[in-house]
Amino acid sequence: xxxxxxxxRESILGAxxxxxGCSVLGxxxxxxxxxxxxxxxxxxxxxxxxxxxxxASAGLGLGWLTxxxxxxxxxxxxxVAFFGYQAGRNRIPADxxxxxxxxxxxxxxxxxxxxxxxxxxxxxxxxGDILLISIExxxxxxxxxxSVLAVHALFFKQFLFVSYDPDMAATLGxxxxxWDLLLYMTFxxxxxxxxxxxxVLLVFSYLVLPGVTxxxxxxxxxxxxxxSMVTATAGTLLGFVASVLFDLPSGASIxxxxxxxxxxxxxxxxxxxxxAPAA
Amino acid sequence: MSHLISFEGATLGxxxxxxxxxxxxxxxxxxxLGFVGPNGGGxxxxxxxxxxxxxxxxxxxxxxxxSLRFGYVPQRSRLDGxxxxxxxxxxxxxxxxxxxLVRRPSRAHRDEALSxxxxxALGPQAERDFMTLSGGQQQxxxxxxALITRPxxxxxxxxxxxxxxxxxxxLLRIVGDLHRDRGLTVLLSSHDLNTVAxxxxxxxxxxxxxxQIGRTEDVLTSExxxxxxxxxxxxxxxxxxxxxxVSSGAAT
Numbered sequence: 001x002x003x004x005x006x007x008x009r010e011s012i013l014g015a016x017x018x019x020x021g022c023s024v025l026g027x028x029x030x031x032x033x034x035x036x037x038x039x040x041x042x043x044x045x046x047x048x049x050x051x052x053x054x055x056a057s058a059g060l061g062l063g064w065l066t067x068x069x070x071x072x073x074x075x076x077x078x079x080v081a082f083f084g085y086q087a088g089r090n091r092i093p094a095d096x097x098x099x100x101x102x103x104x105x106x107x108x109x110x111x112x113x114x115x116x117x118x119x120x121x122x123x124x125x126x127x128g129d130i131l132l133i134s135i136e137x138x139x140x141x142x143x144x145x146x147s148v149l150a151v152h153a154l155f156f157k158q159f160l161f162v163s164y165d166p167d168m169a170a171t172l173g174x175x176x177x178x179w180d181l182l183l184y185m186t187f188x189x190x191x192x193x194x195x196x197x198x199x200v201l202l203v204f205s206y207l208v209l210p211g212v213t214x215x216x217x218x219x220x221x222x223x224x225x226x227x228s229m230v231t232a233t234a235g236t237l238l239g240f241v242a243s244v245l246f247d248l249p250s251g252a253s254i255x256x257x258x259x260x261x262x263x264x265x266x267x268x269x270x271x272x273x274x275x276a277p278a279a
Numbered sequence: 280m281s282h283l284i285s286f287e288g289a290t291l292g293x294x295x296x297x298x299x300x301x302x303x304x305x306x307x308x309x310x311x312l313g314f315v316g317p318n319g320g321g322x323x324x325x326x327x328x329x330x331x332x333x334x335x336x337x338x339x340x341x342x343x344x345x346s347l348r349f350g351y352v353p354q355r356s357r358l359d360g361x362x363x364x365x366x367x368x369x370x371x372x373x374x375x376x377x378x379x380l381v382r383r384p385s386r387a388h389r390d391e392a393l394s395x396x397x398x399x400a401l402g403p404q405a406e407r408d409f410m411t412l413s414g415g416q417q418q419x420x421x422x423x424x425a426l427i428t429r430p431x432x433x434x435x436x437x438x439x440x441x442x443x444x445x446x447x448x449x450l451l452r453i454v455g456d457l458h459r460d461r462g463l464t465v466l467l468s469s470h471d472l473n474t475v476a477x478x479x480x481x482x483x484x485x486x487x488x489x490x491q492i493g494r495t496e497d498v499l500t501s502e503x504x505x506x507x508x509x510x511x512x513x514x515x516x517x518x519x520x521x522x523x524x525v526s527s528g529a530a531t
Contacts, residue, residue: 031362157375157383164362165372170332171351172376172428219408221363 004244012240014133014141015254018194019206019232021145024152025187026211027221027228032163036098037083038207041188043105044079045195048072050109057116073192079105080188084181130198130251137197144193148186159183160221202251206232209258216265231261281308283347283432283464284329288338291324297336297487298324304483304492306432306466311458313479313495314468317508320486322468323354326436329466350430352421354437360410366420367392367405373427395423399453415446422453432464433457439474451478472499476514476521499523 005012022038029038052068055061079101083094092100152159161169162179170176187207194203214228238261239254246253284306292298299321306312306329314322327333328340330349350373370392371384378384384392396405399419404412409420418438425433435454439447455478457463468485469475475482476499483492484499489507491498504512504523511526 031359033359154381157372157378161372161375164364165353165358167332167353167357168351168372168424169375171330171349172373174376215361215363219363220365221368224363 001241001244005240008131008240008244008250010135010138011131011133011250012236014138014197015130015202015236015240015250016233017138017141017145018190018198018203019210019236020229021141021148021190022194022203022206023210023214023228023232024149024225025190026207026209026232027214027225028159028163028183028211029187029207030211030215034083034094034098035208036095036102037184037187038191039200039204040083040098040101040105041076041079041191042195042200042203043102043109045072045076045192046200047105047109047112048075048192049195050112051075054112054116069192069196072195073189075105076188076192077185080184081181084184085177130202133197141193141197144189148190151182151186155179155182199251202255205255205258209255209262210235213258213262213265216262216269227265231258231265235261282306282343283308284343285341286328286335286338287341289328289335289340290337291321291328291333292336293324293333299485299487299490300337302338302490306464309458309462309464310481311465311467311479313475313482314466314485315470315472315475315482315499316485318470322470322485323436325483325485326434326466326468329432330434344431347432348428348430350425350428350433352418352425352433352435352438354440355414355417355421356440358410358417362410364409365406366401366409366412367396369409369420370396370424370427373424377428392423392427395426396420398426399423400449413446414441415443415449418442418446418450419453422450426457430463432466434466436468437470438467439469439471447474454478472504472523473521476523495521 026038029035048071049068052071055071083098083101158169158174158179162174162176163183166176166180169179191203191207194206210228210232211224213231214224214226217227218224235258236254239257240250242248242257243250243253282305286302286304289302290297290300291302302325314325316322324333328335330351331340331342334340367389371388374384374388374392378388393402393405396402399422401412401416401419401423404416404420409417412420422435425435433454438450438454442450451474454465454467458465465479467475467479476495479495481493482495482498483490484503484507486507491503499514499521501512501514504514513524513526515522515524
C-alpha cells in the first residue's frame with residue numbers, strides 16, 4: 001500500500017496543501033454562516049472555465065487573456081466583489097443571493113460547454129480530477145495558499161473583528177466593506193485554483209466539513225482553527241488510504257472520510273455537553 | 280457646556296429610504312441624553328450617524344472635536360453566539376485599532392482589559408466563553424470593551440433589552456458612576472421609557488415626523504407620550520422616581 005501511496009504522492013501533496021488552505025478559510029465560512037459562498041464561488045469559477053472552453057471552441061481565443069485560469073479567476077473575483085459589497089446591504093438574505101449565483105453559474109457553465117464544438121459537458125469536471133494534478137500545479141498551489149495564509153495571519157484581528165462585530169469595527173474606524181472584500185478575495189483565489197485541481201465538490205467539502213468539525217471540537221477560536229486543519233489533513237490522508245485499499249474514487253473518499261470525522265466530533269460534543277456540570 | 284456634536288437639518292436613512300428628516304439638535308459635553316421611541320422609529324439610525332458610520336442624506340452632522348472617541352455598546356442580539364471567544368478577548372477587540380495594522384494586543388493591553396472587567400464586576404468571568412455569560416454580564420463585558428477605547432462619549436444601544444430588573448439596574452448604576460466620576464458624556468437609546476426617564480437629563484423622542492428633544496420632565500409628558508404611542512399613558516412621580524405606565528383603561 002505504501003508503494004501505491006507513493007505513486008500518488010503528488011496528488012496527496014496537492015490535496016494536503018488545498019486542505020490546509022481551505023480549512024482555515026472554512027472556519028470563517030462556517031462561523032459567518034456563508035457556507036454557500038464556497039459552493040457559489042466554485043460554481044462561478046466553473047462558469048469561467050465553461051466560458052474559456054466556449055471562446056476557444058468559437059475561435060475567439062486571445063492567448064493568456066482567455067485561458068481557463070484567467071477567465072475563471074476574473075469571473076470568481078466579480079462574484080467576490082458582488083458578495084463582499086452586498087453582504088448585509090440587500091433585502092435579499094445573503095444565503096439566497098449565494099444560492100442564486102450557484103444555480104445560475106452552474107446552468108451557465110453547462111450551457112457554455114454544451115455549445116462549444118470541441119468539448120463536452122464533462123470537461124468541466126475532468127479539469128478537477130485530483131489524481132491528474134501536476135507538479136507545476138502543486139508549486140503554484142503552495143505559493144498561492146502560503147500567501148493567502150500569510151494574509152490571514154497578518155490580518156487575523158481585522159478579519160475576526162469585521163466578521164464578529166462589524167458595527168463596533170466600523171465605529172472604531174475600520175472599513176468593514178474593504179476588509180470583507182479582502183477576506184472574500186482570499187476565498188476567491190483559493191477556490192479558483194482549487195477548482196482547477198480538485199473540482200467543485202471537494203473544494204466545497206474542504207470549506208465546510210473541517211470548519212464544522214473544528215467548531216464541534218474546539219472551545220476557543222485557536223482550537224477551532226487547529227481542529228479544522230487537523231480534520232482536513234487527517235480526512236485527506238484517510239480518504240487516500242481508503243481509495244487505494246478499496247479502489248474508490250479519491251475525491252469522494254476524502255469527502256466521506258471528513259464526513260465521518262465530523263460525525264465523530266458531533267458525537268463527542270454531544271457526550272461532552274451531557275457530562276458537563278451545569279453552569 | 281460646550282457642544283460635542285451638532286445635527287443641522289440632517290436627514291438620515293439608508294439608500295433611498297428616509298428614516299428621519301430635518302433633525303436639528305446638539306449634544307453637549309458631559310450630559311446624559313436618552314433617545315426613546317417605538318421600535319423601528321430611528322433610534323439606532325441616529326446613533327449610527329453620531330458614531331459616523333452613517334452619513335446624512337441631507338444636512339450635516341458636525342463633530343466639534345476632531346479626535347472625538349466613542350465607546351459603543353451595541354445591542355447584544357447583533358452578536359453571534361457561535362463564535363468561541365473568551366470574555367477578555369471580546370474586551371480586547373476595543374484595542375484592535377490602537378495596536379496598529381498587524382500587531383496583536385500586548386500583555387499590558389490584556390491587563391487593562393482585566394482591570395476593566397474587574398470594574399464592571401466581571402473579573403472572575405474573564406476567561407469564560409462570552410456567550411455563556413448571562414445577559415447582564417454580557418452587557419457589562421461590552422461596556423468594558425467600550426471603556427477600553429478611552430471614550431469621550433459612551434453610546435449604549437438598547438442596553439436593557441433582554442435584561443432582568445437587577446441586571447438593568449446594575450448596568451445603569453455603573454454607567455451613572457462613569458458619568459458622575461469621569462464626566463463622561465452618555466448617549467442611551469431604549470424603547471423602555473422607564474429605563475431612560477430615570478437615568479437621563481435630556482431626552483429625545485424619536486419617530487419620523489415627531490422628533491422632539493428637551494429636558495426629561497418637559498418631553499416625557501402624558502400628553503406627548505399618549506399622542507406618540509396612540510394609547511393613553513400616565514407619567515407619575517413616586518418618591519422622586521418617574522413611572523411611565525399605560526393607563527389602566529387603555530385597550531391592550
